[in-house]
Amino acid sequence: MGTATNLEVEVKFSASDELAVPDLREVSGCEAARETVVHRLSAVYFDTPDLRLTRAKVTLRRRTGGKDAGWHIKLPGAQGRMEIHADIDPANPERIPAEILASVRALTRGEHLEPIAQVDNERHETVYEDGEGVELAEFCDDHVHAQSFLPTGEEQRWREWEIELSGPAAETKRGAKFLRRASKAVRAAGAGESDSPSKLVSALGESVHAAPTPPQVAQLPASSPAAGVVAALAQNRDRIVEMDPQVRRDEWDSIHQMRVATRELRSHMRTFEGILVGQAYSHIEQELKALAFMLGQARDAEVVAERMAWLIENEDSGMIDASTRAHILQELKRDYARAHARVVKVLDSERYLDLLRDLDALLADPPLAAEAQDSTADSDTAAEEVLARHLDGAYRRLAKRHAQVQARWGNHELDLHTREEALHDMRKAAKKLRYSAEAAGAATGLKTKKVVKACKRMQSLLGDFQDTVTSREVIVKLAARARARGEDTFAYGLLYQRERQLGLAAVDGYEHSFRAIRAAYTKMNARRS
Numbered sequence: 001m002g003t004a005t006n007l008e009v010e011v012k013f014s015a016s017d018e019l020a021v022p023d024l025r026e027v028s029g030c031e032a033a034r035e036t037v038v039h040r041l042s043a044v045y046f047d048t049p050d051l052r053l054t055r056a057k058v059t060l061r062r063r064t065g066g067k068d069a070g071w072h073i074k075l076p077g078a079q080g081r082m083e084i085h086a087d088i089d090p091a092n093p094e095r096i097p098a099e100i101l102a103s104v105r106a107l108t109r110g111e112h113l114e115p116i117a118q119v120d121n122e123r124h125e126t127v128y129e130d131g132e133g134v135e136l137a138e139f140c141d142d143h144v145h146a147q148s149f150l151p152t153g154e155e156q157r158w159r160e161w162e163i164e165l166s167g168p169a170a171e172t173k174r175g176a177k178f179l180r181r182a183s184k185a186v187r188a189a190g191a192g193e194s195d196s197p198s199k200l201v202s203a204l205g206e207s208v209h210a211a212p213t214p215p216q217v218a219q220l221p222a223s224s225p226a227a228g229v230v231a232a233l234a235q236n237r238d239r240i241v242e243m244d245p246q247v248r249r250d251e252w253d254s255i256h257q258m259r260v261a262t263r264e265l266r267s268h269m270r271t272f273e274g275i276l277v278g279q280a281y282s283h284i285e286q287e288l289k290a291l292a293f294m295l296g297q298a299r300d301a302e303v304v305a306e307r308m309a310w311l312i313e314n315e316d317s318g319m320i321d322a323s324t325r326a327h328i329l330q331e332l333k334r335d336y337a338r339a340h341a342r343v344v345k346v347l348d349s350e351r352y353l354d355l356l357r358d359l360d361a362l363l364a365d366p367p368l369a370a371e372a373q374d375s376t377a378d379s380d381t382a383a384e385e386v387l388a389r390h391l392d393g394a395y396r397r398l399a400k401r402h403a404q405v406q407a408r409w410g411n412h413e414l415d416l417h418t419r420e421e422a423l424h425d426m427r428k429a430a431k432k433l434r435y436s437a438e439a440a441g442a443a444t445g446l447k448t449k450k451v452v453k454a455c456k457r458m459q460s461l462l463g464d465f466q467d468t469v470t471s472r473e474v475i476v477k478l479a480a481r482a483r484a485r486g487e488d489t490f491a492y493g494l495l496y497q498r499e500r501q502l503g504l505a506a507v508d509g510y511e512h513s514f515r516a517i518r519a520a521y522t523k524m525n526a527r528r529s
Contacts, residue, residue: 003097008083010165011162011163013160013187013191014158016190019189021139021189022188024139025128027178029181030136031131033127033128034127034128038122038123039065040065040123041064041065042065043064043121044062044118045117046060047060048108048113049114049211050212050214051116052108052111057076057197058076062096068085071100075103075245086099102248102347104245105244105347106244116149116204117148117153119145119199119203121143121145122142123142135169136175137175137179140163141159142159142160144157144158144199144202146158146202147203148205150208152206152209156203163179215361218364223382225382225387226366228439229366229387230363230366231439232435232442232443239257240262241356246258247343255295262295264435265288267435267436269288271391271436272387272436275369280358284355284362294346295343297342298339301336301339302336302339307467307499312329315494317494320491324488324492327482327487335474383443384446384528388440388444388528398517405422405510409423409507420465424469427463430458430517431455433451433455434459438452446524450524451517457513457516458517461509461510465503465506465507468499472500479496
């Protein structure tokens, strides 16, 4: 049973029973209206007992009636709401499809889903078209009867109007302009702005307050050095959960963003170990390392595929024939597909859910070390002093990595891997210092912005270099496969050397970048004195 995904861009209005429906053909850009159709819809909404989906502005429902009967999930997005649809299984209509459950698994943490409300709706739907007969928007006049199944839940009735952009119009400036004009016409007809973002929220009403709450992040005193650490950990935990459904759908840059959040979370835990402590804390850090590794494999495959397409496109020697080009791009596409599938398998695992549950527990009841517990509200500088000491440790580790770069990079008696590994270690140290400085700066009065900026430049420079290293490693593997097929491998050597040159060019600014970090950190420390 497959799924379909679409972007939902709509606006809602409250309407009294006596209001007449406006004619949107009077709105500029709209030329025609199809005959109004009446649908009788019934939707049962599902959530965990503590309303984890509803609190995250996610809705899960099973709808019958109308033209889009089935299971629907609506997820918040930057431009509108992403809707995922799956058919109802005739043999087991109560069963929530696995592909639907997967998209909210990180939110529910595997908790049981149960009906929380039912919304029955008599919908009068009118489709409007532009001058070329292309569907532009749907206007829905909804007469709603709803029942909350939560304790203290009640029956409610109301009327609302809804304008939803259709198809391609949902992602165009023309569609956005029409929606603004149509909304103005609806308001002129007497409708008011809806006080509720969804029918579910309206249906639940005050009964949401009768539901238990999921684990909450501990509210620590601002003077506690752990407060900033916990806030940073929670932010990245939430980012992982946010990216989970996007990774499953293989949206652009989603693997990268989830990997960054995972690595940043782990980096905070390692840098600030000693503020938060304990066996559970160390276990979570190790589990994050395993997750980051799987995400890293997929991200590397994604980056190499993009780089190789660019290299081949910009290779002007004429030495890469069509057959070699096709083999390279097809193999890299397959490599990424396999790596992405492995990531999804990880996200479907109980181990991943355990990681999220463990993070919830840690954030709800942080295992504070003595230095964090001893801080009091009367000590304005306690948190800053403790976090600054941990930052100093991160900077010393970066300086040590820099010394290793100086000792190894120019030493051609060492093998290339050893020399390049020193730069890779330096990049990781710069990332850790950057992430930690961001967290410390957000939680205290430490002026870390210039340190963060300098570390980010180093991270970018060495990231470009590491991309060439990863690409060369893949080229060697591809060449071996081609050789096994009895093919000419000259083109692979050409691509390898091109990446080697790009890598050397990338590290030209290394010394300047390190001096910028050192200067920024020295200045930050001088302000502390």
